[in-house]
Amino acid sequence: MTTTPKLSINHLKVSVEGKPILNGIDLEIKGGEVHAIMGPNGTGKSTLAAALMGHPKYEVTDGQVLLDGQDLLEMEVDERARAGLFLAMQYPSEISGVTNADFLRSAINARRGEGNEVSLMKFIRELDQKMESLEIDQSFSTRYLNEGFSGGEKKRNEILQLMMLKPRIAILDEVDSGLDIDALKIVANGVNQLLSPEMGVMVITHYQRLLNYIEPHYVHVIMQGKIVKSGGPELAKRLEAEGYDWVKEELGIEDETVGQTK
């Protein structure tokens, strides 16, 4: 595919265990664009990411999502990934006995399809190079997938996968949480290496400090399962300086969370 990637989210509504969480999200992300999604805890940011990826617990009750014109919601999770969607997860799973390298090679080959597998030499060369740029120790590739990884190591591993898989649309759910400033710079640098018209990015974060390194073109605020405010990079800076109260006041919102039983 040589066309610019495009993810169109139209009026997406999602429930978890029968509770409505997302109440109509509209968003379009194109190749070359970085969209930051911000918002207080429990407002539906991860739910949006998980629903797009196809997490089994999240039920889409309304709306439509197109990736490059194809109906994303009709696809299985693995089909979505092979169509070019990637989600760096807030809490990635640990899988014992499966090495990072074996897992990555399976993932790459799954995209390339049978008969077109990546050569082992080429794979190792690329893996080594990406690990080096993320300042990841060589032993990483033979360690079991996320097993016993520290929080920061898990985040780096998500970015390593991103760099190896080169998706068309990347969603990063709080890749900055738990990282010290040096690690944050390395991770951001990894993402920036990939930035091009070939990839669109959705960055979910609470903090401006990540956005200092991965500069967004658009910033959206989610409250009560909806995008309540959108703007440019200056919006994130104001949120950092002043918090969310002014947004709530402006919009007359008292409780910004969603789906919580009080």
Place this chain on the structure above:
Amino acid sequence: MMKTKEIDVTKLSEKNKEPKWLLEQRLTSLQESKDLPLPKLERTRITNWGFEDFHLDQDKVAHTELNRLPEDIHSFLTHEDNSHIIVQKNMQVVVAKSQGIEEQGVIFTDLNTAILQHEELVKPYLFSTLEGEKNKLFSLHKALWSGGIFLYVPRNRELKIPFQSLFWLKGKNMGMFPHVIVVAEENSRVELIANFVAEQDDRPSVNNAILEAFVGQNAQVRIATVNHMPQSVVDVIYRRAVVERDGKLEWIIGDFSEGRLISDNYTALKGEGGQVNVKAVTMGAGEMKANITSTVDHLARHTTSDILARSVMKNTASSILNSITKIEKGASKSNGQQSGKVLMLNPKARGDANPILLIDENDVIAGHAASVGRVDPMQIYYLMSRGITEEEAEKLIVYGFLGIVLSNIPSQSLKEQLDRIIERKFLQ
């Protein structure tokens, strides 16, 4: 089906030109087998498993060439080095070769031949690890054993090339009773591969095998053993070992039979500083039923053991995984670890892990981990989110689960053969 008679036993013994004590041992055991009960197994009913429903293949079979073995059978031989091989078909050995070991004092023959040629050497070992244990299955074996292996390594000999043996059960309703003895004297080093197999589409009945290993002072022994019998077979394998002072034993066990399986592994750490590692892996599909026990008995100070058992159950297969670590009074400063885990892939698959620590001494370290679970849907989701199909994701998780054992298989080609067996089970 037929019950074994005195005349069968006599015929077997005569054919092998056995000494009188051995014929008498066989006849006594046959008599005992009629009255003795079946072994009592944790949570497994075995009364209808058909341990006595078999025919004995008493016809003389000609020796054959390795390359004339059926592919299903041949694929269990390692391709790396085939210098020392014994292949048994039902009651008799059909391939026996070994090169350049005689001058080193090493013996590698079938057990019948060993008794003819080295009676005084073999006799003290034969059945010595089973003293005090009695049940119908042992007695049947003791009455009917034939073929088998005697591998003897004199002191200070270190052998690099593995000794291979293949026990091939062939033909409708046939039974097989191989008896394997490994003796590694002081400071010696040896590795044996012993596989018990039948062709996929064959319908034999009973494999009742016993393996006895004697690890001398400061000797190092590795035994890799795989069972892969088809659904028609009731497969019984008892593995027994004694480890002397500073001896080291490693068991690598693959229980892949498709029918009913009793796999019982026991090691006595008799001398100070003795060590044993037990790595046991099982995968069952279809209606497979298995009872798998790994026991280590610490009888001396400073002994170390580690049991790693993994079982994957698919379809309606079920397995009971018992791990038993005993530390006897006086075996101070010993360390006994065990971990037994069962992974179930279908709602109707069943599994149980019973961790048992029996500790009679205060000054020891012991630990156990046991779990029975299903594949975590979040793990599947995570793998799928990287483009891996659901089927492939499940396989990765299963291979990861079994990898702790599979990665220790000493031969690359044997490992590939196990991968093929596992692949086939995924299709079932």
